[in-house]
Amino acid sequence: MHTDLCDRLGIEFPIFAFSHCRDVVAAVSRAGGIGVLGAVGVTPEQLAVDLDWIDGEVGDKPYGVDIVIPQNDAGAEQQDPEQLRADLLKEVPQEHFDYARKILREHGVPELPEGEFHNGMITRSTSTTARLHAAEALRHPNVRLIANALGAPPQDLTEEIHATGRLVIGLCGSASQARRHVEAGVDVIVAQGGEGGGHTGYIGSMVLWPQVVEAVAPTPVLAAGGVGHGAQIASALAMGAQGVWSGTLWLGTEESEMTNVQREALIAADSRDAIISRSLTGKRNRLLKSAWTEAWEKPEAPDPLPLPLQDLVAGESVTRLQTYPDAAPEVHITPAGQVAGQIKQVRKAADVVIELAEQYLDASDRLVALNERLSGGAS
Numbered sequence: 001m002h003t004d005l006c007d008r009l010g011i012e013f014p015i016f017a018f019s020h021c022r023d024v025v026a027a028v029s030r031a032g033g034i035g036v037l038g039a040v041g042v043t044p045e046q047l048a049v050d051l052d053w054i055d056g057e058v059g060d061k062p063y064g065v066d067i068v069i070p071q072n073d074a075g076a077e078q079q080d081p082e083q084l085r086a087d088l089l090k091e092v093p094q095e096h097f098d099y100a101r102k103i104l105r106e107h108g109v110p111e112l113p114e115g116e117f118h119n120g121m122i123t124r125s126t127s128t129t130a131r132l133h134a135a136e137a138l139r140h141p142n143v144r145l146i147a148n149a150l151g152a153p154p155q156d157l158t159e160e161i162h163a164t165g166r167l168v169i170g171l172c173g174s175a176s177q178a179r180r181h182v183e184a185g186v187d188v189i190v191a192q193g194g195e196g197g198g199h200t201g202y203i204g205s206m207v208l209w210p211q212v213v214e215a216v217a218p219t220p221v222l223a224a225g226g227v228g229h230g231a232q233i234a235s236a237l238a239m240g241a242q243g244v245w246s247g248t249l250w251l252g253t254e255e256s257e258m259t260n261v262q263r264e265a266l267i268a269a270d271s272r273d274a275i276i277s278r279s280l281t282g283k284r285n286r287l288l289k290s291a292w293t294e295a296w297e298k299p300e301a302p303d304p305l306p307l308p309l310q311d312l313v314a315g316e317s318v319t320r321l322q323t324y325p326d327a328a329p330e331v332h333i334t335p336a337g338q339v340a341g342q343i344k345q346v347r348k349a350a351d352v353v354i355e356l357a358e359q360y361l362d363a364s365d366r367l368v369a370l371n372e373r374l375s376g377g378a379s
C-alpha cells in the first residue's frame with residue numbers, strides 16, 4: 001500500500017491518524033503511519049508542551065498538526081484571543097448558557113470550582129487562535145504537514161507553511177469544495193464522507209471518494225469517513241486515493257484519553273448511535289447519542305448557535321463532564337463516526353496499524369485471486 005505520498009512524507013503506510021491525544025499521534029507515527037494532532041481544544045501554550053513531548057517520542061518520524069479555521073472566520077481582524085472571546089460572548093444569548101447548565105444540573109453533574117479553566121475559555125475555530133497554533137507547529141521540524149479542518153487556510157498562512165517546505169492539507173465534504181481548496185493552494189485533499197466523526201457533510205464515502213479523486217487529479221486525495229478496516233483501505237486505494245485519514249478508530253485505543261464513560265459508550269455503540277448533532281460546535285457533527293444530544297433535540301431547547309458561538313456554550317459542559325464523568329454516565333459529549341459500531345475492544349494504536357496493514361493484504365489477495373480466476377477461465 002506504499003503510495004507516492006508515503007515517499008513524500010517518509011512514512012511506511014499511508015495511514016493518517018487524526019487524534020486530539022498526543023499519545024495516539026506518537027504511537028501511530030512510530031508504527032509507520034502518521035499521526036496528526038488536533039490542536040483546536042488546547043491553548044497555544046499547551047500545544048507547545050504537547051509538540052515538545054511528541055518530538056521526544058517519535059525520533060526522526062514525521063507527524064502533523066490540525067488547526068480549525070472556518071471559511072467564514074469570525075473576528076479575523078482581531079489578534080487578541082481574549083478580546084475576541086469577550087466580543088463573541090456578547091453575541092451569545094444567556095438562554096443558551098442557562099440551557100446547557102440546566103442539562104447538567106438535572107443529571108446531578110457537579111459545577112466546576114469557581115474560576116476553574118474550561119474548554120469554553122478557548123476561542124476555538126477562529127483564525128486568531130489557529131494562527132498561534134500554526135506558528136507553534138512551524139517551530140517543530142518533525143511536523144511535516146498542517147491540516148485545516150474546514151478547508152483551505154487563509155492565503156498568507158498557506159504561503160507561510162509552503163515556504164517551510166511543509167504540506168498543507170484541507171478537509172472537504174464535496175467535489176466542489178475540493179476544487180476550491182486546490183485553487184487556494186492546498187496540496188492534499190481529505191475527502192470525508194458523511195459517516196465520519198467530527199464535522200461532517202452529507203455525501204457518503206463510497207460516492208464522495210472517487211468524485212473528489214477525479215475532480216482534483218493529480219492532487220493527492222486521502223479517503224476519510226468510515227475507515228476502520230484494511231479492506232476499506234484497499235477500496236479507497238482502488239478508487240484512486242493515496243491513503244486514508246481516520247479519526248474514530250483511534251478513539252478506541254489504549255493511548256486515547258477518554259473518560260471511562262466515553263470509552264464504554266464507544267465500545268457499546270451501534271453505528272446508528274453516531275448521530276448528527278449541532279449541540280457541540282454549531283456545525284453538523286457526529287456525536288454518540290447521550291442525554292446531552294437528546295436534550296438539544298427537545299422542543300424547548302434553543303436552536304444551537306453557529307460556529308464558533310456554540311463552542312463557547314458547550315465548552316464548560318465538556319470540561320465538567322470530563323472532570324466528573326461518573327456523576328451521570330448517561331450524559332457525555334463524545335464525537336465519533338459510524339465506524340464506532342466496528343470497535344469492539346480497546347487495543348494499542350500500533351496493533352491497530354499492523355492489523356489494518358494485514359487486513360489490507362487479505363483484501364488485495366482476494367482481488368488478485370479473483371483476477372487469476374478470470375485469466376484462468378479465459379485461457
Ligand SMILES: Cc1cc2nc3c(=O)[nH]c(=O)nc-3n(C[C@H](O)[C@H](O)[C@H](O)COP(=O)(O)O)c2cc1C
Binds near residue numbers: 038066199227246
Ligand atoms: C473525536 C473527533 C474529533 C475530531 N476533531 C477534528 C478536528 O478538530 N479537526 C479535524 O480536522 N477533524 C476532526 N475530526 C474529523 C477527523 O479529522 C476525520 O476526518 C474523521 O474522523 C474521519 O472519519 P472517521 O471518524 O469515520 O474516521 C474529528 C473526529 C473525531 C472522531
